[in-house]
Amino acid sequence: MQGLITKSTGSWYQVQTPDGQRIDCRIKGKFRMKDITTTNPVAVGDIVDFEMEPDSENGVITNLHQRKNYIIRKAINLSKQAQIIAANLDQALLVVTLASPRTSLGFIDRFLVTAEAYDIPARLIFNKLDLFSDEGLEILADYKSIYENIGYPCFEVSALDGTNIDQVQELLKDKVTLFSGHSGVGKSSLINSLLPSLDLRTHMVSEWSDKGMHTTTFAEMFELPQGGFIIDTPGIRELGVIDIEKQELGHFFPEMRERMNECRFNNCRHINEPGCAVLEALENGEIELSRYESYLSIYHGNDTRA
Numbered sequence: 203m204q205g206l207i208t209k210s211t212g213s214w215y216q217v218q219t220p221d222g223q224r225i226d227c228r229i230k231g232k233f234r235m236k237d238i239t240t241t242n243p244v245a246v247g248d249i250v251d252f253e254m255e256p257d258s259e260n261g262v263i264t265n266l267h268q269r270k271n272y273i274i275r276k277a278i279n280l281s282k283q284a285q286i287i288a289a290n291l292d293q294a295l296l297v298v299t300l301a302s303p304r305t306s307l308g309f310i311d312r313f314l315v316t317a318e319a320y321d322i323p324a325r326l327i328f329n330k331l332d333l334f335s336d337e338g339l340e341i342l343a344d345y346k347s348i349y350e351n352i353g354y355p356c357f358e359v360s361a362l363d364g365t366n367i368d369q370v371q372e373l374l375k376d377k378v379t380l381f382s383g384h385s386g387v388g389k390s391s392l393i394n395s396l397l398p399s400l401d402l403r404t405h406m407v408s409e410w411s412d413k414g415m416h417t418t419t420f421a422e423m424f425e426l427p428q429g430g431f432i433i434d435t436p437g438i439r440e441l442g443v444i445d446i447e448k449q450e451l452g453h454f455f456p457e458m459r460e461r462m463n464e465c466r467f468n469n470c471r472h473i474n475e476p477g478c479a480v481l482e483a484l485e486n487g488e489i490e491l492s493r494y495e496s497y498l499s500i501y502h503g504n505d506t507r508a
């Protein structure tokens with residue numbers, strides 16, 4: 203039988219079948235990936251084959267289907283060990299705000315670079331619309347145009363009064379979506395408004411403390427009433443920047459990617475080279491200065507900017 207992993211504790215996995223049954227499964231054998239060693243062989247979002255154990259309500263995972271993408275977290279101090287957090291994501295949403303606390307453009311750009319590197323389409327949700335002054339609305343319009351012009355859809359919502367929540371519901375329908383965001387942007391409020399029947403925090407804590415293993419939860423997917431799943435994993439709220447070769451960084455900025463073939467040198471770093479198409483576009487105003495600054499900041503390894 204085939205199913206989708208909807209919950210992972212590291213030793214047990216909840217597998218959901220196409221007809222909605224949920225079966226606790228363990229793993230038999232080893233599933234190896236080519237490039238990295240992982241501490242967990244499968245993760246939420248994985249499609250697996252499983253068999254029922256004899257005389258049991260539990261199953262055994264026997265095969266892992268090819269992933270279209272996955273996100274990992276590196277184990278600290280163990281350079282090659284990594285934990286797979288989630289697989290087969292259709293999209294990654296970053297919840298941001300321009301009011302208490304304002305999300306910086308640098309933070310947004312790091313998230314977008316990471317999503318590009320993971321090959322996950324990214325979208326931006328500007329929350330707390332109800333708090334914006336006229337000046338705030340102007341800044342919002344500027345931000346939206348920066349990101350929409352380079353292909354990232356933007357939404358403006360209020361989790362508090364429900365403005366445009368229907369647009370987000372439409373966006374999530376039948377998709378597996380990762381939610382990220384700085385603490386305080388209203389991510390939990392937004393998710394709770396999308397899952398009206400469930401209080402996320404209460405749900406997670408009570409469900410896991412029953413089994414006495416809430417500290418070992420890796421990740422969980424929540425099914426949406428209209429179809430689709432959301433992943434909200436405590437440790438990956440910001441989808442931190444992964445290791446990217448400097449030479450590759452420009453590929454993860456869509457507006458640079460589409461121009462870099464026109465640079466005079468094919469190993470152009472787009473910093474001070476003559477005949478650089480990226481610098482030319484920057485001077486013409488076709489590339490936003492804030493985006494280019496983020497490129498330089500990541501290029502030079504200034505990881506401090508939040």
Ligand SMILES: Nc1nc2c(ncn2[C@@H]2O[C@H](COP(=O)(O)OP(=O)(O)OP(=O)(O)O)[C@@H](O)[C@H]2O)c(=O)[nH]1
Pocket residue numbers: 329330331332333359360361362363383384385386387388389390391392
């Ligand atoms: N005015 C306004 N306040 C909001 C909105 N959404 C969330 N808030 C408030 O912002 C604060 C943070 O909301 P949370 O949903 O806890 O934010 P979070 O991003 O999940 O933050 P952590 O729980 O720290 O990760 C709370 O006081 C919410 O009531 C909104 O649309 N408008």
Ligand SMILES: [Zn+2]
Pocket residue numbers: 462465466470471472473475477478479480481
């Ligand atoms: Zn260049």
